Amino acid sequence: MKFSLKRSMIALMLTIGSTVQANTTITIASFPDLDRSAKVAIPLWKKKYPKIDIKVVSLSYADHHNAMTTALATGANLPDVMAVDMGFIGKFAESGGLEDLSKAPYNGLQLKDKLARFSIPLAMSGTGALSAMPTDIGPGALFYRKDLLDKAGVSEEDLTKSWESFIEVGKKIKASTGAYMLASANDIKDIYIRAGLQDGEGIYFDKTGKVLVNSPRFEKAFQLAKQARAAGIDSKVNAWSNEWSESFKRNKIAAQMMGAWLAGHLHNWLAPDQKGKWRSAVLPGGVYASWGGSFYAIPKKAKNKALAWEFIKLMTTDKEQQLSAFRTVDAFPALLEAQTDPFIDQPIDYLGGQKARRQWLETARRIPAVDVDKFDPVANEIVNTELEKVLEQGKDIKTALTDAKNLIERRVRR
Amino acid sequence: MTISSSTAVNFDPPVATMPRHRKLKLWDWAPYVFISPFFILFLIFGAFPLGFSIYLSFHQWDPAMGLEAMKWVGLENYIFVLGDDWFRQSLWNTIWIAIVSGAPQHLIAIPLAFFLNIAFGHWRNTVVGMYFLPFITSTVAIALVFNSLFSREFGVVNQLLTHLGHLPILEWVFPSTNIDWTKPEYVRWQIAFVVWWRYLGWNTVLYLAALQTIPRDLYEAALVDGATRWQQFWHVTVPLLKPMMFFAITLTLIGNLQLFEEPFILTGGTGGIGQVGKTAAMHMYNTAFVESDFGTASAVAWLLFLFIAVLTWLNNKLFNHSGLKDH
Numbered sequence: 001m002k003f004s005l006k007r008s009m010i011a012l013m014l015t016i017g018s019t020v021q022a023n024t025t026i027t028i029a030s031f032p033d034l035d036r037s038a039k040v041a042i043p044l045w046k047k048k049y050p051k052i053d054i055k056v057v058s059l060s061y062a063d064h065h066n067a068m069t070t071a072l073a074t075g076a077n078l079p080d081v082m083a084v085d086m087g088f089i090g091k092f093a094e095s096g097g098l099e100d101l102s103k104a105p106y107n108g109l110q111l112k113d114k115l116a117r118f119s120i121p122l123a124m125s126g127t128g129a130l131s132a133m134p135t136d137i138g139p140g141a142l143f144y145r146k147d148l149l150d151k152a153g154v155s156e157e158d159l160t161k162s163w164e165s166f167i168e169v170g171k172k173i174k175a176s177t178g179a180y181m182l183a184s185a186n187d188i189k190d191i192y193i194r195a196g197l198q199d200g201e202g203i204y205f206d207k208t209g210k211v212l213v214n215s216p217r218f219e220k221a222f223q224l225a226k227q228a229r230a231a232g233i234d235s236k237v238n239a240w241s242n243e244w245s246e247s248f249k250r251n252k253i254a255a256q257m258m259g260a261w262l263a264g265h266l267h268n269w270l271a272p273d274q275k276g277k278w279r280s281a282v283l284p285g286g287v288y289a290s291w292g293g294s295f296y297a298i299p300k301k302a303k304n305k306a307l308a309w310e311f312i313k314l315m316t317t318d319k320e321q322q323l324s325a326f327r328t329v330d331a332f333p334a335l336l337e338a339q340t341d342p343f344i345d346q347p348i349d350y351l352g353g354q355k356a357r358r359q360w361l362e363t364a365r366r367i368p369a370v371d372v373d374k375f376d377p378v379a380n381e382i383v384n385t386e387l388e389k390v391l392e393q394g395k396d397i398k399t400a401l402t403d404a405k406n407l408i409e410r411r412v413r414r
Numbered sequence: 415m416t417i418s419s420s421t422a423v424n425f426d427p428p429v430a431t432m433p434r435h436r437k438l439k440l441w442d443w444a445p446y447v448f449i450s451p452f453f454i455l456f457l458i459f460g461a462f463p464l465g466f467s468i469y470l471s472f473h474q475w476d477p478a479m480g481l482e483a484m485k486w487v488g489l490e491n492y493i494f495v496l497g498d499d500w501f502r503q504s505l506w507n508t509i510w511i512a513i514v515s516g517a518p519q520h521l522i523a524i525p526l527a528f529f530l531n532i533a534f535g536h537w538r539n540t541v542v543g544m545y546f547l548p549f550i551t552s553t554v555a556i557a558l559v560f561n562s563l564f565s566r567e568f569g570v571v572n573q574l575l576t577h578l579g580h581l582p583i584l585e586w587v588f589p590s591t592n593i594d595w596t597k598p599e600y601v602r603w604q605i606a607f608v609v610w611w612r613y614l615g616w617n618t619v620l621y622l623a624a625l626q627t628i629p630r631d632l633y634e635a636a637l638v639d640g641a642t643r644w645q646q647f648w649h650v651t652v653p654l655l656k657p658m659m660f661f662a663i664t665l666t667l668i669g670n671l672q673l674f675e676e677p678f679i680l681t682g683g684t685g686g687i688g689q690v691g692k693t694a695a696m697h698m699y700n701t702a703f704v705e706s707d708f709g710t711a712s713a714v715a716w717l718l719f720l721f722i723a724v725l726t727w728l729n730n731k732l733f734n735h736s737g738l739k740d741h
Binding site for chain 1: 494596689703
């Protein structure tokens with residue numbers, strides 16, 4: 001009796017043991033809409049690894065990054081694969097809590113030539129560690145309402161020739177249609193400070209950590225924003241606010257500069273009724289900038305690092321997977337091989353049959369490999385505050401930028 | 415505590431007859447076992463975070479770097495915060511909003527409670543419930559609703575105001591164009607209004623509860639003496655409400671100085687133009703989650719705590735001075 005009990009216990013334990021071995025689960029922590037591309041990948045993964053399950057844990061954008069911050073802080077509840085958005089990549093890359101993917105056994109830098117040129121440096125820390133692999137990129141574009149432009153009697157060329165002509169067109173549109181050219185004058189500043197950057201240059205800081213805010217680039221950016229505000233062509237609403245989305249529905253916004261992925265958002269929820277009225281153009285003044293992008297990283301304390309790397313390779317360097325993410329969630333592929341697929345040249349109905357993906361690809365090829373800094377969010381917050389003072393309280397631009405520089409230096413305590 | 419010690423004295427056998435080293439039986443541990451969940455939970459979720467945040471406030475720490483990255487900096491965080499314009503401004507914003515939203519709450523809640531107490535008869539509980547509704551509604555929902563009410567282009571408030579502004583006589587008083595409520599001069603008023611609206615019902619209910627403890631005889635005696643309603647309110651109700659006033663004002667003080675959700679959502683997390691609507695709690699959040707500086711954020715938290723403690727103490731002094739202890 002006792003003996004058989006013992007034997008059955010052992011048998012039971014063995015079966016449990018073997019099932020655990022056979023059905024390892026790797027956890028992917030992600031956020032919407034990126035989590036959808038991970039879910040799309042599951043059938044492909046199952047073909048390669050039938051016995052290994054994938055669990056996708058998804059939180060809202062801000063919650064996900066806060067949760068990952070606390071997980072890295074305590075080393076608890078870490079996923080095997082961590083999705084990181086562009087806005088957080090600088091911070092996470094510097095953290096040292098992520099595996100250096102440039103080292104063996106990953107040797108991620110060998111894949112460098114397969115991926116969009118500017119995307120890899122974004123995920124590299126100051127010490128040269130590769131903290132994450134890019135999966136999608138966000139080439140910047142100027143989306144505009146063709147119908148409103150026609151009504152105002154202006155062309156796309158007038159719009160994109162230079163920033164001055166952009167502002168002039170904005171005045172005409174405002175006068176003839178009542179629509180604003182920009183959601184916020186801040187948008188111009190955000191783009192202009194990224195204009196003309198060379199590979200390896202930073203937006204707010206240079207390689208040695210020197211603050212670059214007090215420079216002609218920022219001065220011109222502030223001036224343009226001020227001109228736009230003075231011309232009354234910005235509707236003074238923040239992106240992603242209720243008022244912003246409502247403005248689209250009520251034909252109050254004639255143009256929006258953002259990542260190529262905005263087309264998907266416009267189509268899905270911002271302005272589904274305006275199908276065929278929108279077009280995509282290059283950014284004014286020959287600027288090529290990147291708007292976001294997503295990355296996958298492996299925490300140092302993750303349990304299944306080898307499998308996690310396999311999964312990341314699937315998400316970042318598998319052509320099929322990159323294309324299905326492109327089709328399902330409008331995630332522009334970081335993988336060059338996927339960028340040559342005929343899908344690129346398919347017309348987009350929402351944009352009036354425009355072959356906009358080709359245009360975005362051209363942009364993607366010209367985006368400089370900008371250097372990100374851990375303190376970029378701090379600098380961004382301070383610069384925005386100073387710009388508001390310039391726009392709303394008539395603060396002198398030079399003084400504002402000097403103040404911004406001092407504030408940034410003080411806050412990052414370098 | 416007092417009860418258990420007195421029972422011990424009364425019912426335990428005299429000390430002399432007790433065995434010196436009585437073996438504790440399993441049974442004797444039962445009370446400790448039963449009460450332990452509270453202490454365990456308190457240690458994990460109460461005492462530990464408190465202690466850790468004090469410890470943290472003396473360190474420089476970016477949490478994404480892991481626990482190993484903590485660097486002892488002594489009082490540097492506190493010195494930085496005290497010399498920081500952003501902190502001082504956020505503190506000033508907090509005090510402004512606390513007073514502008516808090517004071518009218520009590521000035522209106524007391525007469526309102528008095529009125530509700532004598533009017534409405536059977537319907538009183540329903541009316542009280544309606545006043546209480548904003549308090550139990552989710553802050554996020556409230557802030558979002560007010561956000562769209564105060565929307566510049568599409569908000570109901572602006573539509574109403576401009577509509578009135580187009581009427582013949584009223585055009586002198588009301589604006590004819592949409593008001594931008596996000597302008598620095600309006601943001602704080604907007605936040606204060608929402609906070610006032612939200613906690614008015616809560617304070618009314620507090621005062622209503624206190625009113626019901628005032629003996630009816632006092633009012634009858636006042637009536638016999640020929641006191642008017644106003645005299646009853648001023649000479650009977652207000653003095654007897656003092657303990658509740660102390661309690662309610664203390665709660666308002668603490669709550670308003672920790673204000674976070676309403677300004678956060680109404681200003682889209684930025685504090686508005688020139689950060690005029692950024693409260694100290696928002697500043698703390700930004701320091702922690704935008705700037706990844708948890709040490710400084712903890713220092714902000716403890717300075718805010720000290721500040722609230724001092725104000726509560728002052729409030730206590732003020733009430734004692736005005737005769738709270740007599741009741």
